[in-house]
Amino acid sequence: MVKNYFATRWGIIGVGAVIGILAPILQKLGNPGNMGICVACFERDIAGAIGMHRAGVVQYMRLEIVGFVVGALIASLLFKEFKSRGGSAPIVRFVLGVFAMIGALVFLGCPWRAMLRLSGGDGNALVGLAGLIVGIWVGTLFFKRGYNLGRSQRSHTAAGWLMPLIMVGFLVLVLIYPQIEGQFKSGVLFYSLKGPGAMHAPLIISLVVGLGIGFIAQRSRFCTMGAFRDLILFKQTHLFGGVVALVIGALVTNLILGQFNAGFVMQPVAHNMHIWNFAGMVLAGLAFALAGGCPGRQLFLAGEGDGDAAIFFMGMIVGAAFAHNFSLASSPKGVGPHGIAAVGVGLAVCLFIGLTMRKKI
Amino acid sequence: MNNAIDARGLSCPQPVLMTIDRMKNQKNGEIIVLVDTETARENVTRAAGNLGWDLVNVQAEEMDFKMTLKKE
Numbered sequence: 001m002v003k004n005y006f007a008t009r010w011g012i013i014g015v016g017a018v019i020g021i022l023a024p025i026l027q028k029l030g031n032p033g034n035m036g037i038c039v040a041c042f043e044r045d046i047a048g049a050i051g052m053h054r055a056g057v058v059q060y061m062r063l064e065i066v067g068f069v070v071g072a073l074i075a076s077l078l079f080k081e082f083k084s085r086g087g088s089a090p091i092v093r094f095v096l097g098v099f100a101m102i103g104a105l106v107f108l109g110c111p112w113r114a115m116l117r118l119s120g121g122d123g124n125a126l127v128g129l130a131g132l133i134v135g136i137w138v139g140t141l142f143f144k145r146g147y148n149l150g151r152s153q154r155s156h157t158a159a160g161w162l163m164p165l166i167m168v169g170f171l172v173l174v175l176i177y178p179q180i181e182g183q184f185k186s187g188v189l190f191y192s193l194k195g196p197g198a199m200h201a202p203l204i205i206s207l208v209v210g211l212g213i214g215f216i217a218q219r220s221r222f223c224t225m226g227a228f229r230d231l232i233l234f235k236q237t238h239l240f241g242g243v244v245a246l247v248i249g250a251l252v253t254n255l256i257l258g259q260f261n262a263g264f265v266m267q268p269v270a271h272n273m274h275i276w277n278f279a280g281m282v283l284a285g286l287a288f289a290l291a292g293g294c295p296g297r298q299l300f301l302a303g304e305g306d307g308d309a310a311i312f313f314m315g316m317i318v319g320a321a322f323a324h325n326f327s328l329a330s331s332p333k334g335v336g337p338h339g340i341a342a343v344g345v346g347l348a349v350c351l352f353i354g355l356t357m358r359k360k361i
Numbered sequence: 362m363n364n365a366i367d368a369r370g371l372s373c374p375q376p377v378l379m380t381i382d383r384m385k386n387q388k389n390g391e392i393i394v395l396v397d398t399e400t401a402r403e404n405v406t407r408a409a410g411n412l413g414w415d416l417v418n419v420q421a422e423e424m425d426f427k428m429t430l431k432k433e
Binding site: 004079085088143151154221229233238292293308 | 372
């Protein structure tokens, strides 16, 4: 058996540091502020690019996401870990994906971005991270009571290829319908003329960085939710090391690039309604915990053939559509008109899932 | 094999939770854990190591792993 150095303590720390360094560089090259990489935001932009919502400022086919899945696919094939599987309560995973996205969009960021916002000096991120930890902690209480979503089954190898193929399809769409200066539409794809969706690193760089991170994250099992979950549930610091390295790597890079700006107000793509920053991330953290991975980890799992993780991704895409079509998502002005109600509904649904799904294995 | 922990098909953190639960009741001896992903194998090995259990054998069976953990 080949030793997997990425899965050692220094391996995961190295992977976290690399992600932490690359994200602010992507920001320097054009990605939005404190959003060098944000899995939730970028999936939301993809939902906009394919017209599932029509929020004009967040429409862009983010190739970082494509790279994450395909990079993980390549790593899993090279190291013979690709395994097509699925069928562990797919509908529950879909619903968890929907509400994970809604919670993240009330805060304005996934756990990755929460850490990148912190490394950029955005104090609101501390409130969001506190919410994330509380959400994950509630999830661990359910785990202790026997919560689980049941076993997955092996499936046809080709079934595991579908999600990477969808991503390749997205890439092909970008190549056929590239952005046209001053136009909000190119063929079937929507683009943003202003706002975060109009800010992006060059396509090829987004794709290459995405592929690289997808590769090393698959090998290391990097997971921002798992970092806190394992710490709370098992007092294990393995994954946590990766998260700490990400924050330190990003902080140092931001300082070098002059992108560090401490404070709570006028932070890029952020609002400072503390209660809802907190509550949004409680919802997201709980949904990620119940689904077994942060949004990044779900993409890497989907790349190695996990159909349940792919369903979670689909849930997040649909959640993004709901979030913008129903005015649930926040903006720098504050929470959306129906964001608070959506957080309440989401928490109720997650508690229902956590309390009722305790099948004895 | 009857008292083997069958964690195949279960996602994080179930394989580790099941292994640790068993270790709470069984202070030493041998525990067999069946998992079906490399990730689960690594996680169970790490968690067992923290509790003083050694991985003495891993057998690849088709697509699964049969792990033998021991503690004196």
